[in-house]
Amino acid sequence: MELLYTSEAGSLESDDSRTREKRLRELSIEETILHNSRLGLRDVVGLQDAKQALQEAIIMPLVFPHLFLGGRKPWKRILLYGPPGTGKSRLAQAIAAEIKSTFYCVSSADLVSSWVGESEKLIKELFSHATTQPGRSVIFIDEIDSICRQRCSREDEHTRRIKTELLKQMEGADNSSSSENIFLMCATNCPWELDSAFLRRFQKRIYIPLPDRESRIQLMRLHCQATPLQLSDKDWEELADLTDGYSGSDLATLTLGALFEPIRQLQQTIHWTQLPDGCVTPCLPEQQGAFPAKLADLPADKVIPRDIQLADFLKSIATHRKTVTAEELEKFKEFSCHFGDSA
Numbered sequence: 001m002e003l004l005y006t007s008e009a010g011s012l013e014s015d016d017s018r019t020r021e022k023r024l025r026e027l028s029i030e031e032t033i034l035h036n037s038r039l040g041l042r043d044v045v046g047l048q049d050a051k052q053a054l055q056e057a058i059i060m061p062l063v064f065p066h067l068f069l070g071g072r073k074p075w076k077r078i079l080l081y082g083p084p085g086t087g088k089s090r091l092a093q094a095i096a097a098e099i100k101s102t103f104y105c106v107s108s109a110d111l112v113s114s115w116v117g118e119s120e121k122l123i124k125e126l127f128s129h130a131t132t133q134p135g136r137s138v139i140f141i142d143e144i145d146s147i148c149r150q151r152c153s154r155e156d157e158h159t160r161r162i163k164t165e166l167l168k169q170m171e172g173a174d175n176s177s178s179s180e181n182i183f184l185m186c187a188t189n190c191p192w193e194l195d196s197a198f199l200r201r202f203q204k205r206i207y208i209p210l211p212d213r214e215s216r217i218q219l220m221r222l223h224c225q226a227t228p229l230q231l232s233d234k235d236w237e238e239l240a241d242l243t244d245g246y247s248g249s250d251l252a253t254l255t256l257g258a259l260f261e262p263i264r265q266l267q268q269t270i271h272w273t274q275l276p277d278g279c280v281t282p283c284l285p286e287q288q289g290a291f292p293a294k295l296a297d298l299p300a301d302k303v304i305p306r307d308i309q310l311a312d313f314l315k316s317i318a319t320h321r322k323t324v325t326a327e328e329l330e331k332f333k334e335f336s337c338h339f340g341d342s343a
Helices: 002-030 048-063 088-098 118-131 157-175 213-223 233-242 248-266 310-319 326-339
Strands: 077-081 103-106 137-141 182-188 204-207 271-274 280-282
Touching: 002 118, 048 077, 048 088, 048 182, 048 204, 077 088, 088 103, 088 137, 088 182, 103 118, 118 137, 118 157, 118 182, 204 326, 213 233, 213 248, 233 310, 248 280, 248 310
Parallel strands: 077 182, 077 204, 103 137, 137 182
Antiparallel strands: 271 280
């Protein structure tokens, strides 16, 4: 009897442990749900092809469900690929703001565990959790190549099981009526490293390119908003020429460097002028009303930097180079010729 009692107690303890582990997985998945994103598709500069495809796949079926009946079914799996810093994750955030659905934003760090079998359970929990939500659920997996690289004989069993489980869940989203409202969107900087079994399951593969000339100007202006500028249209055109090949991330870094230039110069400024509101700003020695002073001698709350000028951007360009090489762009071009889609 004592042995039986011990066995029953051990079984109850084991059940409690499994329940706790399942609840921890649920909490881990719930933490990936994106809430209250204020960024909309209209705030994403350029990328018209990608925005059109996402409109067709996610937004229109929610707004006009009667249009997607019979054989006309919305896309359910889209792969966004392109150089780093071109706005793939930003597009995902914009979609989250546009729809009133559950949006999961996950990466390999959220799904891959060092515990044997735990990664497969997390992937299964992700898709299972999505099927229980009202309306359509969107799962966005960033850097999908870190999970779904090409299979080879040298990979360990743990990695193979993760890929198998993800493939199983992707297949289930097609064949199960309970998974009908799941949309999968993935992003990668290295599409050529994806296993072919995963690659062919994406109904659309959209290239997210480097920003074009007009988009580069819009992005730099966007990062300068609410900052006083002294740049003409001709200056912006010159900057567009000089930033050819820059990614959106490169432009953000470059612009931030330019915005800091007036701040850096404050420490070397020795001539100031007083503005009508009582604030002081740097000026030339010959300017009327100029007075000498050091930054430390002025009231901190009254000091404002000068306006941003073209020279600030030129200096920043000299120190902030583009990060995407011509060789990388050639690889994307070759991949697009074989596997890419237009929207």
